Amino acid sequence: MSKESIVVKELGRAGPYAHCVVSGGFAFLSGQLGVSDDNHEDFKSQFKKALSNVERILSEVKIHKENIVRVVVYLKRTEDFSQMNELFKDAFEKVMPARTTVLCSMPNVNALVELEVTASL
Numbered sequence: 001m002s003k004e005s006i007v008v009k010e011l012g013r014a015g016p017y018a019h020c021v022v023s024g025g026f027a028f029l030s031g032q033l034g035v036s037d038d039n040h041e042d043f044k045s046q047f048k049k050a051l052s053n054v055e056r057i058l059s060e061v062k063i064h065k066e067n068i069v070r071v072v073v074y075l076k077r078t079e080d081f082s083q084m085n086e087l088f089k090d091a092f093e094k095v096m097p098a099r100t101t102v103l104c105s106m107p108n109v110n111a112l113v114e115l116e117v118t119a120s121l
Contacts, residue, residue: 005021006019011053017030033114043077051115058119068119076113084101
């Protein structure tokens, strides 16, 4: 089985990993944070930025958001769950992917959400 690693230079990386690995008819994306210098406490903007990062990576392998089949959402705060549901519904209004939500601490202390995605080619 062939495997291709994708790195999107403009997104940067926090360690030695690929942003995406394409193998077996799927694109497996590393978790994407949406934190930036100006949105430390704003969950909505972090979610949208993380999703934008996902879409940018998917564009590298010429696939669209509609190809996403699974999302793992990592949340730092329980109180963001209902807002995440609304943002998720808006982001995936055509075809809902499978989803798992995990409450956890984040590798970046200012991060409130991380999205890990699997998409079909």
